[in-house]
Amino acid sequence: MQITKACASLSRGELVIYPTETCYGIAADATNPSAVSRLLKYKGDRHRQVAIAVSDRFMAQKYVSLNEMASNLYQEFLPGPITVISNSLHKLDPRLESSTGTLGVRIPAYPIPLLLIKEFGRPITATSANTSGKKEPYSKDDWEKYTTPDKQKLVSLFLDAGKLADRPTSTVVDTTLNDPAILRQGELILPTLSHNFTTTSPATTQNFATELTHKYLPLTRRFPLILALQGELGVGKTQFVKGVATELGITLNISSPTYTLMREYPYPAGPGLAGPNNLPARPGPIGQSKYSGILYHLDTWRLSDPKELESTLHLKSLLKSGNIVAIEWAGKAAELLKAYEKDVPILVINIKEINVNTRQITYAFSTPEWS
Template structure:
């Protein structure tokens, strides 16, 4: 069955109050119309979810999100976290079934970059439930068969359709961020852990790579006519090359090596509108005159992603780069031997 046919079939099921098992950017989920109380009750029955325990919903973008929850005080941080593997908790506007809200009348909302779910929510035109396909208290599932096999026969009959994308990567469920108080609160840690609206924490190389992948995915969605430049700053060994490798792996480049002795390497890319990845290391640049021979400004063209380690040394070129590019400044600091704080700022 083609993807468009599958999407239309799911839409028809959702309109009829059906319940679907579907893939997401994290785990397989249980999806129904979040405004249909009969469908929501069926979902709660399948999950054995205690009444009063909230369930999050998918939005297809900021416009829908603003109809579901109060966003006035938090627009800046929402733009930094979304789209991405985050669930944000905000005061509900009571558009969805009250069974999905918390006792405090808050609602968890997701805005994912997973194309299939994004398209489904957009085509359906209403919020859909965003809860993992598992019985409450049991682990989430990365394959639909495991979930279906886990269900008693009576509950299995409540599932109207399964969208099978095979085995998903073992990403953790989304990070849950409560924005209802005076400061950001983490309720559940996923793969990406924000400690403020500008800052993430990483405890291992793989987490640093996932932060890099999240950022490049987020910002390549927002630019169409400018190159994207990541300027990395941090002490030796803090993980700048690991971050660069995370960018490269997202773009399909797996053999990233540190270009310390040649200043930069360029890698051809075929990822959406991105055609080239340039990875530079300015550690050995000592004189400002040396920049005139590098030619980095020649790469400031549409469809290029540039990552510059020791980017704080590129002040002679900075104004030109800022004028022609979307610049993301990334500062990496040691918190302990394995723990890093990664601060992100748009310039």
């Protein structure tokens, strides 16, 4: 009876709170722009990406394109507490997608949302029922305690299953990269996912950096981007920044800022945005759209105290939408950078020397879109 009532509410463009295998989530009809607007008004934090929940893989494939990695994750881990990011087929409200045109999909393992989706016949949103900056609710009492009366009025129905077990939120995996990237680590641990890349020359290190920048550059429309570079002296951190500059269309020589502490390179880039090795830009939204800002290249090697990143280099003032801040020897400032995780996308890049020419590069990515 409650499921039927919830379906009726969703059909009217209303919001319904429902239990999941993690915390309580909030559902809107993902095919209804008015319902999505209502959801975003409730959440109050426009920059975070919203996943959808579907009943099965067949429904998922109506809205996303599944590559081999995504297919394997669906087969091995879904239904379950994992959100799989794939390239969107752009059939839903674009506000549910990331800035790179991807869409997160979940198949819940909890019976109530599965029944709800099957009876409703369309995907629902799969985001936690907390409002911006508030605690995820594991009970109705939690929700009432941390949600303002005005926000509560936006919700038509609460499917109350009592107090849920206090579990982490879902693991989020981006399958649109050459190797999958865990954007948020939840209850489900995926230890076999590799983020290792091997380069065999400074040029291939630069090319890898160019490709990685190309992937994440659209985030700079809404955020600054921090590149936290780690590795021993001479391992290729500056070569990596050269590759970043190539993607931004910067033609100035990029040199180490060890003695100057910081260098800056403004970049207006658009239809002429350079690709690898200064070839023309790739076709698609990135090459056709304008990006502008400043590439800041920082080095903490000579800083006696990591706090000088703020007191001397004024890091906070550099973190504006469009700007990219590449920090060499970032490990020295790990604790300081952690404070920015909820507001700024951060790529942590580790470069390790294997031999004279070969480098192993690993990276981890965190983004406010999935915080």
